[in-house]
Amino acid sequence: ETGVTQSPTHLIKTRGQQVTLRCSSQSGHNTVSWYQQALGQGPQFIFQYYREEENGRGNFPPRFSGLQFPNYSSELNVNALELDDSALYLCASSLGRGETQYFGPGTRLLVL
Amino acid sequence: GQNIDQPTEMTATEGAIVQINCTYQTSGFNGLFWYQQHAGEAPTFLSYNVLDGLEEKGRFSSFLSRSKGYSYLLLKELQMKDSASYLCAVRDSNYQLIWGAGTKLIIKP
Numbered sequence: 649e650t651g652v653t654q655s656p657t658h659l660i661k662t663r664g665q666q667v668t669l670r671c672s673s674q675s676g677h678n679t680v681s682w683y684q685q686a687l688g689q690g691p692q693f694i695f696q697y698y699r700e701e702e703n704g705r706g707n708f709p710p711r712f713s714g715l716q717f718p719n720y721s722s723e724l725n726v727n728a729l730e731l732d733d734s735a736l737y738l739c740a741s742s743l744g745r746g747e748t749q750y751f752g753p754g755t756r757l758l759v760l
Numbered sequence: 761g762q763n764i765d766q767p768t769e770m771t772a773t774e775g776a777i778v779q780i781n782c783t784y785q786t787s788g789f790n791g792l793f794w795y796q797q798h799a800g801e802a803p804t805f806l807s808y809n810v811l812d813g814l815e816e817k818g819r820f821s822s823f824l825s826r827s828k829g830y831s832y833l834l835l836k837e838l839q840m841k842d843s844a845s846y847l848c849a850v851r852d853s854n855y856q857l858i859w860g861a862g863t864k865l866i867i868k869p
Contacts, residue, residue, distance in 0.1 A: 690859035704854055754802050
């Protein structure tokens with residue numbers, strides 16, 4: 649059984665660019681949650697997908713968007729990147745919307 | 761608003777016991793989680809409490825008091841590898857996780 653995987657591991661972009669981050673959920677998990685974690689802070693909830701539909705969203709602007717595919721893998725898209733978007737982006741999958749979440753290794757994004 | 765409070769940093773000695781506290785105020789409560797996060801890595805699940813009382817899992821135990829909005833994580837027989845940040849998270853009425861900023865635990869020989 650494979651765990652949660654994310655790609656890429658590291659990414660450098662410039663302000664104004666767009667980025668797509670990818671996540672493959674753990675086998676059997678139908679729910680994916682995305683988080684942004686700044687250095688020294690706890691994860692901030694971006695949104696959650698359950699069976700291909702958005703199931704809750706945190707306090708992030710519309711330029712943060714996502715998608716979940718039929719195999720339950722997911723993408724996080726961020727448009728018009730800003731310097732403050734530099735952070736660790738974590739994806740977590742779970743068996744259901746309220747179940748324990750298991751995290752991938754994260755994507756570290758640096759916006760210059 | 762929703763709020764989760766944990767101490768920013770704690771120091772303990774190898775072989776000793778340490779208790780990390782977490783207090784919360786959230787819109788609804790559907791369980792409390794503790795995660796461990798080593799520097800530069802993803803959080804890993806440690807424990808889950810939904811009913812009052814103590815849950816023990818090896819060297820780690822977690823306690824919950826819903827009436828007081830309080831939990832603690834107890835780590836026994838500390839090892840150097842326990843040096844990490846410990847994150848408290850509450851599942852709210854929408855079944856979303858609200859996270860504390862984490863407690864950085866430093867273990868000294």
